[in-house]
Amino acid sequence: MEVSLWIEWVIKSLFIILLLTGGFAYTTLYERRVLARMQVRIGPNRAGPFGLLQPVADGIKLIFKEELIPEKADKLIFILAPVITVIPALIITAVVPWGESVWVFGREIKLYLADLDVGVLYLMAVTSISVYGITLAGWSSNNKYATLGGLRATAQMISYELAMGFAMLGPVLMAGSMRMIDIVNAQRSMWFILPQAIAFLIYLATSLAEINRAPFDMPEAEQELTAGYHTEYSGMKFALFFMAEYIKMIAISMIGSSLFLGGYHWPLPAHWLGGFAGPINLFGKTVIWMFFIIWVRATLPRIRYDKLMQLGWKVLFPLALLNVAVTAAVIVLVGG
Amino acid sequence: MTTSWIETQLTEYLLERFGEAVQPDSRPGYLGFLVARNKLLEVCRSLRDEFGFDYLSSVTGVDYHPEPFMEVVYHFYKSTGGSALVMKTQAPRDNPTVPSLCSLYPGADFQEREAWDLLGIRFEGHPDLRRILMWEGFAGHPLRKDWREPFFEEDAKPFKSRWPEGHFIRVEDNNPYKNNVSYPPDFDPGKWVPDKDELLYGGLQSFEEDSEIKTERIVVNLGPQHPSTHGVFRMVVLLEGERVVDLKPVMGYLHRNHEKIGERNTYLQNMPFTDRLDYICSMSNNFGYALAVEKLMGIQPPERAEYIRVMMAELTRFLNHMFSIGFLLNDLGAFFTPSLYAIEERELILDIFEEVAGSRMMCNYFRFGGVARDVPEQVLDKIKTLVHDRLPRKLDEFERYLTHNEILRSRCEGVGVLTPEQAIALSVAGPVLRASGVPYDVRRADPYSIYERLEFDVAYGIHGDIYDRYLVRIEEMRQSLRILRQVLKDIPNGPVMAGKPQFQVRVPPGEAYGRVEGPKGELGFYVVSNGKPNPWRYHVRAPSFINLTSLKTMAHGAKVADLVAILGSIDIVLGEVDR
Numbered sequence: 001m002e003v004s005l006w007i008e009w010v011i012k013s014l015f016i017i018l019l020l021t022g023g024f025a026y027t028t029l030y031e032r033r034v035l036a037r038m039q040v041r042i043g044p045n046r047a048g049p050f051g052l053l054q055p056v057a058d059g060i061k062l063i064f065k066e067e068l069i070p071e072k073a074d075k076l077i078f079i080l081a082p083v084i085t086v087i088p089a090l091i092i093t094a095v096v097p098w099g100e101s102v103w104v105f106g107r108e109i110k111l112y113l114a115d116l117d118v119g120v121l122y123l124m125a126v127t128s129i130s131v132y133g134i135t136l137a138g139w140s141s142n143n144k145y146a147t148l149g150g151l152r153a154t155a156q157m158i159s160y161e162l163a164m165g166f167a168m169l170g171p172v173l174m175a176g177s178m179r180m181i182d183i184v185n186a187q188r189s190m191w192f193i194l195p196q197a198i199a200f201l202i203y204l205a206t207s208l209a210e211i212n213r214a215p216f217d218m219p220e221a222e223q224e225l226t227a228g229y230h231t232e233y234s235g236m237k238f239a240l241f242f243m244a245e246y247i248k249m250i251a252i253s254m255i256g257s258s259l260f261l262g263g264y265h266w267p268l269p270a271h272w273l274g275g276f277a278g279p280i281n282l283f284g285k286t287v288i289w290m291f292f293i294i295w296v297r298a299t300l301p302r303i304r305y306d307k308l309m310q311l312g313w314k315v316l317f318p319l320a321l322l323n324v325a326v327t328a329a330v331i332v333l334v335g336g
Numbered sequence: 337m338t339t340s341w342i343e344t345q346l347t348e349y350l351l352e353r354f355g356e357a358v359q360p361d362s363r364p365g366y367l368g369f370l371v372a373r374n375k376l377l378e379v380c381r382s383l384r385d386e387f388g389f390d391y392l393s394s395v396t397g398v399d400y401h402p403e404p405f406m407e408v409v410y411h412f413y414k415s416t417g418g419s420a421l422v423m424k425t426q427a428p429r430d431n432p433t434v435p436s437l438c439s440l441y442p443g444a445d446f447q448e449r450e451a452w453d454l455l456g457i458r459f460e461g462h463p464d465l466r467r468i469l470m471w472e473g474f475a476g477h478p479l480r481k482d483w484r485e486p487f488f489e490e491d492a493k494p495f496k497s498r499w500p501e502g503h504f505i506r507v508e509d510n511n512p513y514k515n516n517v518s519y520p521p522d523f524d525p526g527k528w529v530p531d532k533d534e535l536l537y538g539g540l541q542s543f544e545e546d547s548e549i550k551t552e553r554i555v556v557n558l559g560p561q562h563p564s565t566h567g568v569f570r571m572v573v574l575l576e577g578e579r580v581v582d583l584k585p586v587m588g589y590l591h592r593n594h595e596k597i598g599e600r601n602t603y604l605q606n607m608p609f610t611d612r613l614d615y616i617c618s619m620s621n622n623f624g625y626a627l628a629v630e631k632l633m634g635i636q637p638p639e640r641a642e643y644i645r646v647m648m649a650e651l652t653r654f655l656n657h658m659f660s661i662g663f664l665l666n667d668l669g670a671f672f673t674p675s676l677y678a679i680e681e682r683e684l685i686l687d688i689f690e691e692v693a694g695s696r697m698m699c700n701y702f703r704f705g706g707v708a709r710d711v712p713e714q715v716l717d718k719i720k721t722l723v724h725d726r727l728p729r730k731l732d733e734f735e736r737y738l739t740h741n742e743i744l745r746s747r748c749e750g751v752g753v754l755t756p757e758q759a760i761a762l763s764v765a766g767p768v769l770r771a772s773g774v775p776y777d778v779r780r781a782d783p784y785s786i787y788e789r790l791e792f793d794v795a796y797g798i799h800g801d802i803y804d805r806y807l808v809r810i811e812e813m814r815q816s817l818r819i820l821r822q823v824l825k826d827i828p829n830g831p832v833m834a835g836k837p838q839f840q841v842r843v844p845p846g847e848a849y850g851r852v853e854g855p856k857g858e859l860g861f862y863v864v865s866n867g868k869p870n871p872w873r874y875h876v877r878a879p880s881f882i883n884l885t886s887l888k889t890m891a892h893g894a895k896v897a898d899l900v901a902i903l904g905s906i907d908i909v910l911g912e913v914d915r
Contacts, residue, residue, distance in 0.1 A: 148896070215743060217669070297671050302669025302897070304746070304747055
């Protein structure tokens with residue numbers, strides 16, 4: 001029993017990692033196709049049917065590219081930085097449940113990897129780590145653009161994390177638990193997007209900032225800082241930053257769907273299809289959420305750095321704080 | 337009538353007050369006054385302050401080689417409109433030194449540097465007289481008539497080696513591998529140590545300001561390889577945090593000495609060559625050059641040709657503004673969507689150019705005394721559909737999406753402000769000048785072609801910031817459509833060429849300055865003829881180049897992100913800046 005449980009965990013972990021890395025590849029394709037359609041173009045459609053082999057071609061290209069390390073870079077940190085960035089992105093989704101349980105080979109398998117009592121806290125903690133990778137990448141490159149990008153990233157992520165944390169507290173208060181499963185199950189009757197609309201909007205905005213997506217893509221602002229913190233990176237190391245960004249995009253969409261959009265519940269009842277309806281629900285919501293993120297990128301210009309900080313500290317943060325206070329008060333008064 | 341009265345009065349006044357120092361230029365075909373060098377500043381000050389010639393449009397030099405002097409030519413205008421006042425000053429050829437006008441007209445800055453770089457005329461009192469298009473250390477001044485490039489063949493085209501016998505020499509044959517450089521006699525490449533650009537960087541730390549937090553300033557080179565410099569343009573920026581403290585533009589990476597080549601070419605050979613200046617709007621470039629040479633030749637294109645010219649120029653304006661707004665948004669970080677929407681419309685206009693001129697971008701469509709080909713009836717119908725239906729619709733769509741966008745407004749309003757006084761003093765032209773609240777449009781201020789009969793308004797802004805520049809461009813597109821509608825309604829039938837088309841035009845000796853309101857600003861061509869088949873001097877007053885003079889003023893105190901947007905709002909094309 002013990003051994004089989006271990007094997008189950010290992011298989012599930014591998015499955016998640018492979019799913020995320022594969023998902024990363026196809027997210028890039030998804031993004032390029034959607035962007036192209038929005039920009040009156042066609043997008044990549046040559047490699048394989050509908051361009052489905054494009055990510056493979058890109059991957060091969062990136063692996064075989066020359067890896068350049070600047071002469072005056074801090075080599076150890078320079079190599080370590082992409083790793084520090086990508087690992088938190090990979091482990092972030094461990095606490096997100098995809099469904100209740102399924103029966104495979106006569107065995108009931110729970111559709112989540114870890115059932116932490118402090119799931120939301122884990123999310124916050126892990127997302128904070130990746131900022132180190134970006135800062136270190138910017139600093140170790142010994143390049144002015146990279147340094148500026150890294151500094152911007154640090155300031156931006158730290159200031160937006162607070163508001164994001166408070167936004168996540170809304171659903172936590174409503175569910176009365178920090179376990180992700182409890183939060184998802186508490187949304188059986190009503191999604192938290194309705195009572196927590198403000199928290200939802202704040203989460204939407206801050207999560208875009210957290211993963212450095214437009215219109216908050218300050219750290220890598222192409223038009224200003226060439227490529228920001230990853231200016232000096234090439235080949236697979238560059239791909240790792242890219243990977244971290246896109247995996248975080250998936251993760252943010254999954255977490256957001258679980259916190260506010262009812263997770264694996266609805267539209268299909270989660271126990272249908274032998275329990276596989278749950279993952280399908282979550283997948284659908286994630287894809288729609290990601291479509292929204294891409295849509296925003298195709299639409300909006302970038303906010304200026306100082307305005308971004310103002311927005312974070314002077315608008316979103318107090319609003320999130322107020323939301324938490326009001327939610328807590330209402331829960332105590334009504335539910336208490 | 338009043339202008340001529342003022343001019344007579346001005347002449348009398350100048351002659352009376354400065355006596356011998358100011359002489360009317362009496363050479364046949366020449367205009368304006370010859371001013372003695374030592375009185376130049378005094379004369380210019382009185383021109384600016386007493387007669388209102390506050391806009392210095394063009395500064396350039398002419399080398400009259402066998403004769404022992406060089407000439408600096410100034411074209412002054414009033415910012416309220418009217419024709420030019422031409423001033424010239426002569427300096428001995430072996431040591432040409434002329435007082436700099438930078439203190440009176442800061443807009444002379446880059447133009448004087450260019451004259452120093454290419455002609456070797458020293459401007460005394462210029463704050464930063466460095467080379468601007470060539471690199472420091474370049475041997476000689478290429479626009480001097482006795483300067484010869486490696487593998488020099490002849491002074492004028494067509495070269496005898498290629499015509500009339502039809503032989504030609506490939507420059508590669510002249511240029512065997514590893515043997516293709518010639519060094520000046522006192523230069524040894526083995527011992528050369530690259531200088532650290534001290535002239536460039538050394539001038540930077542000049543701003544001293546009180547600030548509470550003492551932080552280290554860093555120098556960042558934005559460019560020459562950078563995604564937002566619209567080509568190979570480099571800005572050396574001194575930053576304090578993210579704030580720009582000082583800035584120096586460095587250009588010339590695309591320099592090919594357009595003017596020297598232009599002086600070698602025959603008059604007509606220059607027509608396709610002007611296409612390459614601002615390669616987005618070749619039609620306007622053709623227009624300016626054709627005007628200058630027509631002034632010299634004293635010919636007038638037939639009516640239908642004038643209408644076609646205006647039609648093409650306004651279509652060009654529309655496509656250029658579309659393009660520039662699209663890429664301004666790109667600079668603001670909108671990921672290519674607006675620019676691709678803009679490019680879609682541009683392609684439709686380029687389709688028309690292709691049908692009319694045979695080429696989409698390098699149109700080479702204008703001729704002296706007309707245009708190359710007539711516009712067929714079905715193309716006119718196509719333009720009508722565009723002008724009456726598609727383009728206004730798309731322009732409305734653009735406005736609906738962009739004009740009131742929160743992020744766009746917060747990024748653009750109050751950023752990169754240029755006051756009207758600064759704009760005039762810095763010789764800024766085009767939408768940048770008008771956005772600063774100076775309604776100066778060459779089409780109205782000094783009308784050419786048939787613009788006098790057309791009904792349109794000069795778009796202008798109030799605040800002089802990026803947002804007003806954007807609004808001015810939008811409004812100018814609307815006015816262009818208005819002009820196009822009138823032109824399409826009234827276009828007469830008839831010939832499109834005055835006289836017979838000819839390869840070799842006869843241009844009487846003299847000088848002429850032809851200017852048009854190009855999409856980027858006042859585009860001027862200063863041509864000097866000595867009666868030979870090739871122009872003696874061919875100078876381009878490039879609006880993007882001179883508009884860059886204002887970049888430092890606008891960028892002072894801005895953030896890095898603003899800097900990119902400011903550059904985008906000037907709307908430069910490096911083909912024109914570097915020439």
